[in-house]
Amino acid sequence: MQSPLFNHAEQQSQERYVVQNPQLLRVSLAGQDDILARKGAMVAYQGLVDFDGEYQSSNQRRTxxxxxxxxxxxxxxxxxxxxxxxxxxxxxxxxxxxxxxxVDSAYVLALDSTLHTEVIAVDSQYGVSGTGKYQLNITGRGKVALMTSGQPLMMQVTPDKYVSADADAIVAWSSGLRVQMQAQTHNASVRRRRGDTGEGWELSFLGTGFALVQPSEVMPPQNAAIGQGIAAQYGVGGNGAHGQNQGNVWS
Incomplete structure (x- = not known):
C-alpha cells in the first residue's frame, strides 16, 4: 500500500518529549519517571504502558x-x-x-510528575474578579507541554518594556513577573467593558521574563458535561458518555 500518509510516520528520537507534528506530542517512558497528562488526552501508545487516575488531596479539591x-x-x-x-x-x-x-490550567497537556503545581491569585487593580483571576503556578525542574489555539506569540518583558495582554488570550508567563489585572477604561464605571470596543480585562506584566499569547480569545472546550442520572453516568443514552460523539462508529 502506498500513500502520502506514510510521510507522517513516527519520528525517531532519544528525547523524552518530541513534538511529532504541531498538534501531536510523543512522550517516551523508560519505567522511571511518570508522566502526568490531561485526562483523555492519549490518542495512541506502544509498549507496556499503564494509565491511572491521579489522586487529588482534599485541599486540592477544595481549591x-x-x-x-x-x-x-x-x-x-x-x-x-x-x-x-x-x-x-x-x-x-x-x-x-x-x-x-x-499558566492557565486549560492549556496544560502534560508535565513531568516531579514538578509541583499550586493555584495562585492574580491581583486585580480594581478588586473585580474575572478571567485570569486564578492561575496555576508550576515550579521545580522538568518539562511541560502547553497547548494553544493557533501559533502563539512569545513576548519578552524587560524592566523598560512592560507587556499587556488580553486576559482571554494569555496562556503563560514567567512566575517572577509582577502582574496586575486592569481595564484601561474611560467609562465612569470600571465594571463596564470599554465603551463599544469589545475589549475588556487585561493583564499587565512588569519585570524580566516572557509572556506567551495565543491568537484566540476563546477557551478550548474541556470535559464535556455528562447528563444527570445513573444511566448517563454509565454511558447510557444520548446524555451519557457515549452520547458526546454523535455519529461516531463507537457511539
Whole structure:
C-alpha cells in the first residue's frame, strides 16, 4: 500500500518529549519517571504502558471548587511511547527552571510528575474578579507541554518594556513577573467593558521574563458535561458518555 500518509510516520528520537507534528506530542517512558497528562488526552501508545487516575488531596479539591483552577490528570507509567493531543491544538514543550512558570490550567497537556503545581491569585487593580483571576503556578525542574489555539506569540518583558495582554488570550508567563489585572477604561464605571470596543480585562506584566499569547480569545472546550442520572453516568443514552460523539462508529 502506498500513500502520502506514510510521510507522517513516527519520528525517531532519544528525547523524552518530541513534538511529532504541531498538534501531536510523543512522550517516551523508560519505567522511571511518570508522566502526568490531561485526562483523555492519549490518542495512541506502544509498549507496556499503564494509565491511572491521579489522586487529588482534599485541599486540592477544595481549591478547585473555590477557584475553578486546577488540573484533571491521569498518571502514565511503564515502558513505551505515548502520543497525546487535545482538539488538534498546537503543542509546545517548555523547560521549567527554578524561576517557575504561571499558566492557565486549560492549556496544560502534560508535565513531568516531579514538578509541583499550586493555584495562585492574580491581583486585580480594581478588586473585580474575572478571567485570569486564578492561575496555576508550576515550579521545580522538568518539562511541560502547553497547548494553544493557533501559533502563539512569545513576548519578552524587560524592566523598560512592560507587556499587556488580553486576559482571554494569555496562556503563560514567567512566575517572577509582577502582574496586575486592569481595564484601561474611560467609562465612569470600571465594571463596564470599554465603551463599544469589545475589549475588556487585561493583564499587565512588569519585570524580566516572557509572556506567551495565543491568537484566540476563546477557551478550548474541556470535559464535556455528562447528563444527570445513573444511566448517563454509565454511558447510557444520548446524555451519557457515549452520547458526546454523535455519529461516531463507537457511539
Amino acid at each position: 478547585r471548587s473555590r477557584t475553578g483552577e486546577g488540573l484533571d490528570l491521569m498518571r502514565c507509567f511503564g515502558q513505551g511511547t505515548v502520543y497525546f493531543a487535545n482538539l488538534a491544538q498546537y503543542i509546545h514543550v517548555v523547560d521549567v527552571d527554578q524561576d517557575g512558570m504561571t
